[in-house]
Amino acid sequence: MNKPIIALDFSSLKESKDFLKQFKDESLYVKIGMELFYQTGPEIITWINSQGHDIFLDLKLHDIPNTVYRSMRGIARLGVSMTNVHAAGGLTMMEAALKGLREGTPVGLAVPKLIAVTQLTSTTEDIMRQEQLVEASLIESVRHYAKLTEKAGLNGVVCSAMEAATIKENSQGKFICVTPGIRPNNSKFYDQKRVVTPQRARELGSDFIVVGRPITQTTNPVTAYLTIKDQWNGVTH
């Protein structure tokens, strides 16, 4: 069964450990983002690796190519399965990120998957027009960033599942779509705008779904996780 990636949006090692303890022996795929990483540093990664879970390190690097290259050389040593940059950083920056990741990965370890954020799932076309002064439609922008990401040789993109089908149609080989903004029916959107249910994300061709608050902010996170996992895999009871 495919595992939803759980966004561990906590602010300490203790909170993360307490949360993960509830899952007992379940092998998980978790996402460590800025909130947690900036407060715990690499210690959180060492601990989660020791528990046997997969890690998506979601730091969304966006800087000049040399800085991103050197940062990725460091990230490569941490032992994560996937990490990312912003496609808006440009082709040269993405190529530099990939080079850093490849050069920094210790011999014997697999190079982590590298993906690029297209347009955040909290962004709408109105926001793009008014705040970024982007005249292209949202879908054109996402498709363009996906093409640029593919040209740079990365493994795929972060997008809404709404855009997964068109990205798949316009890319070659195994180009993956990692999709946050997942909301089961009747769950709160919070700040997300381009949301899709787990079932629909599967139908639209998403390769990985990322789910945070619909799991972490419920009274029974394990039940919420297992329900979303079933929905994502098309399992009906």
Ligand SMILES: O=c1ccn([C@@H]2O[C@H](COP(=O)(O)O)[C@@H](O)[C@H]2O)c(=O)[nH]1
């Ligand atoms: O476009 C993006 C890129 C990253 N995220 C991250 O995914 C999770 C989603 O959490 P929810 O609580 O399910 O909304 C969060 O860590 C974001 O930083 C995203 O939402 N959209």
